[in-house]
Amino acid sequence: MSGAVAIRAGRSRRARRRRIGIVALFALLVVLAAGMLVLGQTSYPIGDVLRVIVGQDVPGASFTIGRLRLPRLAAGALAGLAFGVAGSTFQTLLRNPLASPDVIGITSGASVAAVLSLVVLHWSAGATTALALGVGIATAVAIYAAARGAESTGGRLILIGIGVGAMMNAVVQFLVQRAAEWDVSVAMRWLTGSLNGVRLEDLGLLAIATVVLVPIVAVLSRDLRALELGDASATALGVRVDRARVLLIVAAVALACFATATTGPIAFVAFLSGPIAKRIVGPGGSLTIPAALVGACLVLLADLIGQFGFDTAFPVGVITGIVGAPYLIFLLIRTSRLGGSS
């Protein structure tokens, strides 16, 4: 059975590359996390950081690290994880790297709700999150419902999502225009995605969502890989296509909405994580964990650049937006050239 041996050899080779890639990403994440805690107006040695984490009281450091940097790190990492998984799942489901929830308007409802809460209702951060979540999921459901019923839901979903996104955007602009002047920068800052001012208490929902939903998506990733082959092939392989798709979309939308509700829409993280992960671990395997790690790394790296890279501190969303744009154009062109479509 030398054939089987050769097959196993090839498979092991590819699995090894995957493992190395995931370990490298994890290591990078740890380094960035350390950076988030150590660096700042006052840089603390790593020893102090560890002591604060363990619970000891270190004068000066405890407050800065415990109350400011740790929440920031946690928010960034969790949001990055969530966006990464949401984006890569959508891209795989819709068989199109351009069909990421932030591009096709799925999370636009969450933005409207958050802006409404920030500039009109003046609700607390927790209530804003809850409202953004509810409206975000409702919008995604509406888009999905409107797109159902066709032989291929993907293309319709994209178009309808873009239309709804445009409509939501108009509402957001309307609200921002009506807002009192001092609310405008708060709203704009939220709209670009930012880790400022997040408190640990606010992260509870996002943490639970990530811990629950990411493993679910990981478990479903085998079905997802079958779905990559098209609905017909997936059915032939025994996948319950409708059920799997709904579950995956709900999970992905929920993750995207939870993250958006907490940090605002951080541009392009959902969109970039999947393709970058694929380049690191190679095609053919599940992208869920790699994309999650890439997403977290992207957010933390962008935030570090935003905080320390320029004279003014920029929110994380601006950095990801500017860095993401050229890569997005490159990807668009490359995808089209290779004939990819939905």
Added chain:
Amino acid sequence: MSSAPARVRRSVRTTWGVIGGVVLVAASVAASLAFGSRVVSLPEIAEGLRAFGTGGTAGDIGAIAVAERIPRTVLSVIAGAALALSGGVMQAITRNPIADPGILGVNTGAALFVVCGIAFLGITSVFSYLGLALAGGALAAIVVYLVGSVGAGGATPIKLALAGAAVTAALSSLVSAVLLPRAAAMNEFRFWQVGGTGGADWSSMAIIAPLLAVAAIVVFCLGSSMNSLALGDDVARGLGVHVGRTRALAAAAGVVLCAAVTAVAGPIAFVGLMVPHAVRLVVGPDQRAILPLSALGGAALLTIADTIGRVIGSPGEVEAGIITAFVGAPVLVALARRTRMRAL
């Protein structure tokens, strides 16, 4: 032989369409003058128009209101016509039922250039402002079109829409990057971000009017060539049409039409999407009929949208851009549902 009656039927419909269109525009103009935060009566309209015409000041409040509404009504008519024409042209040359210049990122491109001009070059003159918006919008549309047409199948609806959405997202980030550190500019900018005809003034309209007129003439001249384009590039070439030249000219005209309007009125979406489709339902696929009727339809639509906005937003207003977005999105959804996936 049997097509002759059908052709006659269509041109009869077109004639009626033109008449209907003109009547509709006239009615919407009248409505725009009459309605708003204050409903005005017919004699007051007459008085306001007379005062406007003679350059004097009107007597009573109603007539003053009318006189104030005249510039924005004129802008709505012109802008609506231009946007609808732009959409019709884009749909024709990309063979793409959902090509709306807004989807092509014209708005965000214009915004980016304007914002950069204000922030880095300290631009203050209206003329430069318009020029920047025009250049930015045109550039964005070109980039989106190029990016969306790479690869097999050319600029299919989905590729174009995605290219537009992606480029728009990218440009928005850049806009944010420029604005966030500049609170004053951010404050100014948000008023431009919502498209509407409220800021209509004669000098800006005078600047863009010749541009719009030239572009419109180019478009109308290209009508029958665009009919051939609809059959596919190879068939069109076989019929003697200069495919590349026609497409480039038409695209340039379409982009100018949209970018010029955006420069003056801000981003107004979906007019270019909705109107040509509605018109096509009535008069069929002949561009020589669709284009002029779309212009009329667009003029009426935007004027009515503006009027509705002033009525429901009274004493302030809800900008026309919001109204068209709210009406247009469901139309897009309906279109996406109706059209077969292969056609998309």
Added chain:
Amino acid sequence: MTGSHLLEARSLTSGYSGRTVVDGVDLALPAGRISVIVGANACGKSTLLKTLSRLISASDGSVVLDGKAITQIPTKRLALTLGLLPQQPIAPEGIAVADLVGRGRHPHQKLFRSWTADDDAAVADALDQAGVADLADRTIDELSGGQRQRVWIAMALAQGTDMLLLDEPTTFLDLAHQIDVLDLLTDLNRSRGTTIAMVLHDINLAARYADHLFAMRDGRILASGAPQQIVTPTLIDDVFGLDAEVISDPVSHTPLVVPRGRHHVTGGQFA
């Protein structure tokens, strides 16, 4: 590998969004044989195959496997018996051939059971049978149309089913590759006893390779049986609206349809 399974359609009616395409079809796929469904465009042959493989639900009637309605059988269990190669399968970009064929093992995988030696053996076996073993580590994008089709067949083989349905497996291939693929399927049938049912648009290839032919028109089966028995000028006219002669193929001695148009018609019947 050869369990004998019987797939039948009973008064089967199905279609899309209210439109009836397949209209009251009764058929039984002869076990261990190659069956081909032929007919003019839009006669319902693809729809029939899709309904047989549960891609489309029947609006009336039923599809029965070994006496049990397929709607009663969990789809994963069905995937262990019934394989399908759909019309335009999609390959993820950049995937290695061995990995793509490996996806065919999906129905065999349990929730927490990862890849086993059996799976490797099945994949190697499938690649061998399909003649693409040397392409195992190449990426799918590098392959030609003919090679790609063989890889898809390998994936269906890796699924390890006793029955294989194929929807127009030869449509986009040039003639040499068409013969290649059909010969491969015949090898499969002869060596493993796999029941094969496919839709072909070329009546002559169908007549050559089929043990059993189903001729359809307007959603119904007009005739069914061995090609030698049912392929007659009358049938060709009924099914395709084509005026033709039917002679014996000098190579395979199966019926060969020779069309008669308005030009180049010089002679009459040749024995």
